[in-house]
Amino acid sequence: MKKSRESIFKNKLVLAVIAELLILVVAGILEPGFFHVEYNATTGMLYGSLVDIVNRSAEITIIAMGMTMVIALGGTDISVGALVAVSGAFALKLLRWDVTLYPTPGDYTIAPFFLVILVPLLICTAMGLFNGVLIGKFKLQPIIATLILMVAGRGIAQIATNGKQFTTGYTPYRFIGQGSLLGLPFPIIITIVICAAVMIFVRKTAFGTFVESVGVNPNASRVTGLKSDRIIIIVYTLTGFLSGVAGLIYSSRISSCDSNNAGVNYEMDAILAVVLGGTSMTGGKFSLAGTIVGSLIIRTITTLVYYFGITSESIMAFKAVIIAVVIIFQSEPVGKWLATRQARKQKAGELRG
Amino acid sequence: MKKFLTIAIALVLVIGCVANASAITVGFSQVGQESDWRTANTDDMCAAIEAEGWTLVYDDAQQKQENQVKALRNFITQGVDYILFTGVVTTGWDEVLKEVNEAEIPLFLLDRMPDCMDEIDYVAAFGGDFLEEGRRMARWTINYLAAQGRADEEINVVILEGTTGAAAATDRTKGIMEVLDKQDKLKVIASQTGNFTRAEGQAVMESFLKAHEDIDVLLAENDDMALGAIDAIKAAGKVPGKDIIIVGCDSVKAAFDAIVAGEMNCTVECNPLYSSAVIPMIKGLEEGKTYEKGVVHPEEGVFCMDGGIPYDEAGELLSVKAADVIDERKY
Numbered sequence: 124m125k126k127s128r129e130s131i132f133k134n135k136l137v138l139a140v141i142a143e144l145l146i147l148v149v150a151g152i153l154e155p156g157f158f159h160v161e162y163n164a165t166t167g168m169l170y171g172s173l174v175d176i177v178n179r180s181a182e183i184t185i186i187a188m189g190m191t192m193v194i195a196l197g198g199t200d201i202s203v204g205a206l207v208a209v210s211g212a213f214a215l216k217l218l219r220w221d222v223t224l225y226p227t228p229g230d231y232t233i234a235p236f237f238l239v240i241l242v243p244l245l246i247c248t249a250m251g252l253f254n255g256v257l258i259g260k261f262k263l264q265p266i267i268a269t270l271i272l273m274v275a276g277r278g279i280a281q282i283a284t285n286g287k288q289f290t291t292g293y294t295p296y297r298f299i300g301q302g303s304l305l306g307l308p309f310p311i312i313i314t315i316v317i318c319a320a321v322m323i324f325v326r327k328t329a330f331g332t333f334v335e336s337v338g339v340n341p342n343a344s345r346v347t348g349l350k351s352d353r354i355i356i357i358v359y360t361l362t363g364f365l366s367g368v369a370g371l372i373y374s375s376r377i378s379s380c381d382s383n384n385a386g387v388n389y390e391m392d393a394i395l396a397v398v399l400g401g402t403s404m405t406g407g408k409f410s411l412a413g414t415i416v417g418s419l420i421i422r423t424i425t426t427l428v429y430y431f432g433i434t435s436e437s438i439m440a441f442k443a444v445i446i447a448v449v450i451i452f453q454s455e456p457v458g459k460w461l462a463t464r465q466a467r468k469q470k471a472g473e474l475r476g
Numbered sequence: 477m478k479k480f481l482t483i484a485i486a487l488v489l490v491i492g493c494v495a496n497a498s499a500i501t502v503g504f505s506q507v508g509q510e511s512d513w514r515t516a517n518t519d520d521m522c523a524a525i526e527a528e529g530w531t532l533v534y535d536d537a538q539q540k541q542e543n544q545v546k547a548l549r550n551f552i553t554q555g556v557d558y559i560l561f562t563g564v565v566t567t568g569w570d571e572v573l574k575e576v577n578e579a580e581i582p583l584f585l586l587d588r589m590p591d592c593m594d595e596i597d598y599v600a601a602f603g604g605d606f607l608e609e610g611r612r613m614a615r616w617t618i619n620y621l622a623a624q625g626r627a628d629e630e631i632n633v634v635i636l637e638g639t640t641g642a643a644a645a646t647d648r649t650k651g652i653m654e655v656l657d658k659q660d661k662l663k664v665i666a667s668q669t670g671n672f673t674r675a676e677g678q679a680v681m682e683s684f685l686k687a688h689e690d691i692d693v694l695l696a697e698n699d700d701m702a703l704g705a706i707d708a709i710k711a712a713g714k715v716p717g718k719d720i721i722i723v724g725c726d727s728v729k730a731a732f733d734a735i736v737a738g739e740m741n742c743t744v745e746c747n748p749l750y751s752s753a754v755i756p757m758i759k760g761l762e763e764g765k766t767y768e769k770g771v772v773h774p775e776e777g778v779f780c781m782d783g784g785i786p787y788d789e790a791g792e793l794l795s796v797k798a799a800d801v802i803d804e805r806k807y
Contacts (some may be wrong), residue, residue: 154687156686156687157686159686163712163713164713165713166710166711166712166713168711170711170712170713171686172683172686175679175682175683175686179679179682227733228730228733277538281509281536286509286515286518286536287509287515288509288512288515290730301707301711373675376675376678376707377674377675377678377704377707378707379674381509381673381674381675382509383508383509383538383539384539384671384673384675385675425679426683428668429668429679429680429682429683429684429687430683430686430687431687432666432667432668432687433668434667435637435640435667435668435669436640438669
């Protein structure tokens, strides 16, 4: 009992949750309305800033699920943002095909709906596979290997739509990002399903352990009989697929594709979510739950900026300060200090008692 | 067959040489795809240059200044005859534009003017009058409210600003505030950047709606942000165009569709079609004409649901009903 209480501040997940709660508490004190959540009968959805935070963190959370394992392998994937653009561009291409032939966006689709969903996901999965093969088989450095698609991806997205922004009014497609199920915005439902699926796959099979093992020492893992290159390929392929899902959500939210702006800096946000969640950049142990919290922290900060009307010039600085504070709060020395302080207090209490 | 081929090849060569002799190479450094407006701007210019049979070297900077600096330097080394340039931000162009001057390549500034434009040589600058566009957005809103019989009401206004640092954003905000500061009924309760994109326009409006109970007017500094905001307003269970008056800027086709559908109230035009002014000027330069350095504003209007709302200072220019002109819109 005593042991677990001592180690609580050394647990990165707990620290991430505390950081998120602290941010929310400060926000709530400044403006109690921030916590207001109500059921909106007209839209059939829960409505409030907290819902927005979870809803709009969907893309980063989904990508960061894959990114967590990429980082646990000691790698990184900087192509995810570009893949978000690729996915949206191909979906809109299939929905509209040729905007000169069908100039008005309406409630129609040119290709069957299942292809609109399937093709972008397959393309992104293939791109993830490409990353994985470069890194797993050809032993390229992850940052270099994924740089290829980071640059080329947006180009491919531009080609898909002739450098134009296609818009759609097709209701089933718009539902992905704007619809609701069980009173929740649909992106939240997608996120829950994906997070659950990834967690079950990783923790109920030995896959998670394999990833951690390869991340700590790929050579030792290989000697013990693990096919490390295969594990690397699976993880990068999965990340490509997840980026594709995020791209569908992003483009569906705005009913259009925006190859230059879709997913910009998502690689950074996803990496940050992973790090905030307590997974070390050096590889090895990882925490998917921590990553979810990390992603929520990032979106909470953005939502706060909008909600409190912080001037557009100071957004970057504001975000940087909060993130710096959170990361320092989570650092090992601070965790140790908190733990020893708690231990000392306990001792003092025992002496007094 | 062989004979035919030889003749064909010879023909191609001759035509090629003739074309080359008169060919003009135009380098066009564009900021990149960001909105429907930008697409129309790019397509119009590229199509016009190609229609003249000139060689076009087009560079899409993907919203990055360093890419544009690189593109301009490439134009210089390639020795293009004319450079068309739209800067993604206003500052930081001094050095590279002076290099263009030193290479004596005639320079056309399009749309967004760099800060250093007084210190450099250019043939002409074509651009929207962003300051006036901002003023028009505010004036139209005030006059529209008056026409609705709401002149004495306290009105809460929110603003979606463009990309921080871009001339279109800075000047439109300035123009809006200039007009709003002269009266006391319309109050700006929130103002935030939406980076000229739909996604951010939507996310920011979503938060505005939660932070402020009673928003009457949304002024979006481009149509894309307004279109994104419409979805956010719908998701909040409010009726865009009725519960909240939405004024956009640019006048892209999608905004016309929204106005005709009754989900948006007004869009202030920012004409992206510069080619009809730029091409004759290049031809003039080829003939040895000279032009006085200065900024040329294209003619622009204001379009709204029913039309007939004054938007200039004197109250003489009236807005046009969007449904009447939607079929003529090219972009």
